[in-house]
Structure formats: structure tokens, C-alpha cells
Amino acid sequence: MSTVQIRDARKFYGAHPVLHGVDIDIADGEFVILVGPSGCGKSTLLRMVAGLESITGGTISIDGRVVNGLEPKDRDIAMVFQNYALYPQMTVAQNMGFALELAGTAKDEIKRKVDYAAGILGLEPLLQRKPAQLSGGQRQRVAMGRAIVRDPKVFLFDEPLSNLDAKLRVKMRAEIKALHQRLKTTIVYVTHDQIEAMTMADKIVVMQGGQIEQIGTPLDLYDHPKNMFVAGFLGSPAMNFLEGVVVGHEDSACLDLGDAGRVPLAGRVRQAAGKRVIVGIRPEAIAIADTGGIPAEVLVVEPTGSETHLAVRLGGQEIVVVLRSRVSLAAGERVCLSLETASFHVFDSDTGERLQDG
Numbered sequence: 023m024s025t026v027q028i029r030d031a032r033k034f035y036g037a038h039p040v041l042h043g044v045d046i047d048i049a050d051g052e053f054v055i056l057v058g059p060s061g062c063g064k065s066t067l068l069r070m071v072a073g074l075e076s077i078t079g080g081t082i083s084i085d086g087r088v089v090n091g092l093e094p095k096d097r098d099i100a101m102v103f104q105n106y107a108l109y110p111q112m113t114v115a116q117n118m119g120f121a122l123e124l125a126g127t128a129k130d131e132i133k134r135k136v137d138y139a140a141g142i143l144g145l146e147p148l149l150q151r152k153p154a155q156l157s158g159g160q161r162q163r164v165a166m167g168r169a170i171v172r173d174p175k176v177f178l179f180d181e182p183l184s185n186l187d188a189k190l191r192v193k194m195r196a197e198i199k200a201l202h203q204r205l206k207t208t209i210v211y212v213t214h215d216q217i218e219a220m221t222m223a224d225k226i227v228v229m230q231g232g233q234i235e236q237i238g239t240p241l242d243l244y245d246h247p248k249n250m251f252v253a254g255f256l257g258s259p260a261m262n263f264l265e266g267v268v269v270g271h272e273d274s275a276c277l278d279l280g281d282a283g284r285v286p287l288a289g290r291v292r293q294a295a296g297k298r299v300i301v302g303i304r305p306e307a308i309a310i311a312d313t314g315g316i317p318a319e320v321l322v323v324e325p326t327g328s329e330t331h332l333a334v335r336l337g338g339q340e341i342v343v344v345l346r347s348r349v350s351l352a353a354g355e356r357v358c359l360s361l362e363t364a365s366f367h368v369f370d371s372d373t374g375e376r377l378q379d380g
């Protein structure tokens with residue numbers, strides 16, 4: 023069993039507040055990813071769990087035991103950093119076994135554990151190399167191996183893939199996920215890459231400005247974002263936001279987009295007519311209409327191979343459309359768009375909070 027419970031965790035650096043009371047429950051074996059913009063406090067929180075940073079207020083418990091006062095070495099946690107922090111003069115095997123050596127583990131036991139981790143990570147042929155003789159991805163694997171040999175209760179990862187090129191990141195992403203499925207150890211993983219979060223996490227914690235915006239499964243957050251921040255943070259290209267005024271009531275309600283006309287909001291919103299709202303529409307929930315639709319002007323056409331991304335102007339507002347097909351369109355052309363109204367997200371234009379139940 024290795025659960026992590028974070029209760030009202032607060033952090034001040036001097037007089038400067040960085041975390042404003044954070045609550046997270048992490049179940050045994052769960053893969054939890056903290057995401058959020060730069061400076062929102064992800065690393066600080068992770069380092070507080072590791073014991074590398076003091077806790078100004080609240081409690082952090084591992085397996086039900088409050089660890090606030092415990093030294094990092096007594097928390098049974100292994101952390102993998104962005105820069106790997108390998109010892110350059112040591113071989114891969116020595117790097118992986120070093121923590122065990124310091125702990126006074128017997129030599130044959132160290133060898134057994136290093137061989138086990140090397141087997142899992144495909145590092146056997148590289149055990150006698152020095153870090154300088156390895157690729158970025160291999161170094162990353164050694165850093166993970168060093169964590170695995172300690173057989174910790176919890177793994178903490180702080181942006182472990184951010185130094186790798188795009189292709190290697192995708193590969194390592196899959197490797198870390200496979201590693202988790204194999205070891206079933208609790209993982210808390212920090213990234214600001216929302217695709218990493220969507221693809222790897224059991225549960226995502228979206229943070230902003232030292233606070234939690236929302237916690238949920240990746241698809242739950244994608245389909246039911248609680249506010250415009252979460253809606254705009256997850257998804258690439260990002261969700262479009264159109265501003266308009268609600269006209270009519272209940273089943274006859276429409277969103278008046280001004281010049282661009284009206285789109286039906288039937289059943290999507292319980293708001294009085296006249297209210298200004300923001301409707302969020304994912305780029306993939308928009309298509310080119312065969313008949314009818316809302317007129318728009320094409321601004322940019324970006325073929326990615328498998329998809330075509332269009333930037334279009336609709337009324338006075340600019341949005342992005344993702345088409346799963348190839349189209350012969352050019353900037354300046356006029357198109358008509360159909361919007362999948364069933365997948366609209368409706369937000370309060372003052373608070374940014376979601377105005378729907380589901």
C-alpha cells in the first residue's frame with residue numbers, strides 16, 4: 023500500500039505565497055499528473071512531497087503517516103529530475119546502485135537489483151558505459167533505473183522528458199506508462215505538456231497560481247472542464263471560445279454571435295435570455311457544412327498530413343477548425359461551417375465558470 027494524501031498544503035517563500043492550500047488524494051498504484059503553466063507551483067508541491075522543501079502549512083501523509091517532519095531519505099520515495107543528475111565519473115551500473123551502496127546494501131543484492139532494473143529498462147548492454155557515452159533517452163532510462171532499484175513506495179517525476187526531442191519523448195512516454203503498468207507503483211508526475219498528461223495519467227490535477235482548478239480523469243477533464251482555464255489548457259489545438267448573448271429560453275435558446283448569426287443552444291444552458299456567455303467549441307467539433315451553416319472566412323490553411331487545420335474568422339472572432347480530411351481551400355476563401363452544438367461548453371463570461379450541469 024502506498025497512498026499519498028495532501029491536505030491544505032501551503033507554501034510561502036519568505037512573505038511570498040506560492041501554494042494556497044492544496045488538497046489531493048492519491049490512491050495506491052495511481053499515476054497522477056500535475057499540470058499547469060510555468061510558475062504555478064508544481065515543482066514546489068512535488069518537492070514538498072519528497073521532503074526537499076519545507077511545508078509551511080497543512081499535512082502530507084504517505085500510507086496514512088504524516089511525513090511533514092521526516093527527512094527525504096526516511097520517506098521511501100524516489101525522485102527523477104528533468105536533468106537526470108547522473109554522476110559523470112561512474113558507470114551506468116554504479117550510478118544505478120549508488121543509493122543502495124550508501125544505504126549499506128550487500129554487493130550481491132545491489133547487483134541483483136541493478137540487473138533487474140536494467141532488464142526492465144533495456145539497459146543491460148550499457149551497464150559499463152559512462153553517462154557521456156549515452157543518448158538523452160538512455161540517460162533518462164538510467165535515471166529511472168536509479169529510482170527503480172530503491173523499490174520506493176512512490177515515484178516522483180519532475181518533467182523527466184523535457185530535455186528530449188519530440189520523437190524520443192513520445193517513445194519514453196510509452197515506456198514510462200508501460201513501466202507503471204508493470205511495477206504498479208504510485209507515481210506523481212509533473213509536466214506542463216498537456217499531451218503527456220492526457221496520454222499517461224489515471225488522474226490529472228490542473229493547477230494555476232498555486233491553486234487547484236480541477237482534478238479528474240483525462241477524459242473527464244476534457245469533456246467536462248469546470249471552467250475556461252481547464253477547457254483551454256487541455257486539448258491541442260486549444261478549445262475555441264466564442265462570445266455571444268443568449269436569446270430565447272430553454273429548448274428554443276440560441277446564442278447570438280452578432281454578425282455571424284445565431285446558433286442553437288437547445289438544452290445546453292439554464293440561463294436567462296440576455297446573459298452574455300462564452301461558448302467553448304473544440305476544433306474537431308466543427309465541420310464544413312454541405313448546406314446552410316455559418317459563413318466564415320478562411321485565414322490560414324495548415325495541412326498536417328493526417329489532418330487539416332484551418333484558422334477562420336467567424337463574425338469578428340477567430341477560431342480554429344480541425345478537419346480529418348484534405349481540403350482545397352486557400353486563405354481569403356469563404357466557407358460555411360456547421361458547429362456540433364451537442365458538444366458545446368457554455369461558460370459565464372464574467373467568472374469563466376461552466377454553466378452546464380453535465
Ligand SMILES: Nc1ncnc2c1ncn2[C@@H]1O[C@H](COP(=O)(O)OP(=O)(O)OP(=O)(O)O)[C@@H](O)[C@H]1O
Pocket residue numbers: 035040058059060061062063064065066067214
Ligand atoms: N527557492 C525559491 N525561493 C523563492 N521563490 C521560489 C523558489 N522556488 C520557486 N519559487 C517561486 O515559486 C513559484 C512556483 O515555482 P515552481 O518551481 O513550483 O513552479 P512550476 O509550476 O514548477 O513551474 P515550471 O513549469 O516553470 O517548472 C514561482 O513563482 C517561483 O518563482
Ligand SMILES: [Mg+2]
Pocket residue numbers: 064065066
Ligand atoms: Mg517546475
